Amino acid sequence: xxxPKDFQRLRRLRRTAGVRSMVRETELNVQDFIYPLFAAHGKxxxxxxxxMPGVYHFSIDRLRREIQEVSEAGIxxxxxxxxxxxxxxxxxxxxxxxxxxxxxxxxVKEENPDxxxxxxxxxxxxxxxxxxGIVREGQILNxxxxxxxxxxxxxxxxxxADIIAPSDMMDGRIAAIRAxxxxxxxxxxxxxxxxxxxxxSFYGPFRDxxxxxxxxxxxxxxxxDPANAREALRExxxxxxxxxxxxxxxxxxxxxxxxxxxxxxxxxxIISYNVSGEYSMIKAxxxxxxxxxxxxxxxxxxxxxxxxxxxxxxxxxxxAAEWLRx
Ligand code: PBG
Numbered sequence: 001x002x003x004p005k006d007f008q009r010l011r012r013l014r015r016t017a018g019v020r021s022m023v024r025e026t027e028l029n030v031q032d033f034i035y036p037l038f039a040a041h042g043k044x045x046x047x048x049x050x051x052m053p054g055v056y057h058f059s060i061d062r063l064r065r066e067i068q069e070v071s072e073a074g075i076x077x078x079x080x081x082x083x084x085x086x087x088x089x090x091x092x093x094x095x096x097x098x099x100x101x102x103x104x105x106x107x108v109k110e111e112n113p114d115x116x117x118x119x120x121x122x123x124x125x126x127x128x129x130x131x132x133g134i135v136r137e138g139q140i141l142n143x144x145x146x147x148x149x150x151x152x153x154x155x156x157x158x159x160x161a162d163i164i165a166p167s168d169m170m171d172g173r174i175a176a177i178r179a180x181x182x183x184x185x186x187x188x189x190x191x192x193x194x195x196x197x198x199x200x201s202f203y204g205p206f207r208d209x210x211x212x213x214x215x216x217x218x219x220x221x222x223x224x225d226p227a228n229a230r231e232a233l234r235e236x237x238x239x240x241x242x243x244x245x246x247x248x249x250x251x252x253x254x255x256x257x258x259x260x261x262x263x264x265x266x267x268x269x270i271i272s273y274n275v276s277g278e279y280s281m282i283k284a285x286x287x288x289x290x291x292x293x294x295x296x297x298x299x300x301x302x303x304x305x306x307x308x309x310x311x312x313x314x315x316x317x318x319x320a321a322e323w324l325r326x
Contacts, residue, residue, distance in 0.1 A: 030074040033317035039104035040083040051205035067111040073321040077116035091126035105159040119156040125212040132168040150180030167194040169222040174242035190245035199223035202277030263308025272309040
């Protein structure tokens with residue numbers, strides 16, 4: 001057979017492990033990971049979330065122990081969520097001095113002051129209707145919600161949070177939270193905005209975990225339509241103008257094009273949130289022996305980084321940290 005004269009021998013750079021490692025463009029590091037943790041009331045509680053094997057509700061005392069393990073694994077930052085004792089229409093525990101997140105922040109900082117503590121700011125877990133804002137007559141009200149979000153952010157900063165991460169998707173929340181933090185003297189506390197957050201089915205297991213499923217309707221009037229990409233850029237532009245310091249894309253796997261577009265259009269750090277449903281699908285398949293969990297997770301996380309993520313929020317962080325070390 002007559003071979004064509006000049007074709008590329010791309011396999012040359014794949015011939016040995018040594019050469020492959022020389023030309024590898026993307027390398028995962030433990031400092032790329034942000035580890036989400038759920039704090040709950042009580043004592044001695046470490047309760048596994050049914051739909052998220054390996055993810056737990058921790059009471060503050062058990063959270064302290066977990067923080068030691070997380071720190072030993074080399075993880076540098078955690079994202080805290082709270083499971084409140086009581087829910088009310090004003091989401092009071094979201095901004096209570098002794099709220100579950102506020103207590104958790106203080107405890108984590110006591111255990112390891114060097115660990116960067118990010119707090120999720122939202123109301124959905126703190127009220128009986130499970131929506132991310134104030135509800136009146138079945139409507140999720142935008143502007144009245146902003147004040148409560150700012151109050152929540154300030155209370156987190158007062159407890160010692162290093163970074164504030166609003167996930168509610170109300171319009172104007174970054175401006176409101178920035179103004180609130182500044183007025184309270186927290187000029188240097190950055191905002192990690194869940195800028196591009198889609199109304200996604202991939203949050204299902206999280207809503208079990210946070211007891212935050214909406215009691216009526218859905219989140220489609222505030223979270224984005226999965227079909228839209230241009231709107232993602234509008235959300236990001238708005239957040240940058242309002243003072244966001246980080247931009248986030250959530251979920252991650254089905255939205256890698258959006259991660260790439262944000263990376264190409266903005267100079268802010270880009271975070272991707274590898275959400276609960278993405279985690280649970282891999283866990284379930286791995287438990288059935290259908291996929292090699294370690295290899296599939298490291299491939300996924302590498303893909304998210306290659307797509308343009310500077311940091312990845314992932315429930316696999318602790319395991320991935322161990323795999324990278326091994
Ligand atoms: C709260 C919030 C949610 C998640 C993070 N913050 C749930 C939602 O919007 O319904 C989802 C995280 C995950 O699925 O891992 N607004």
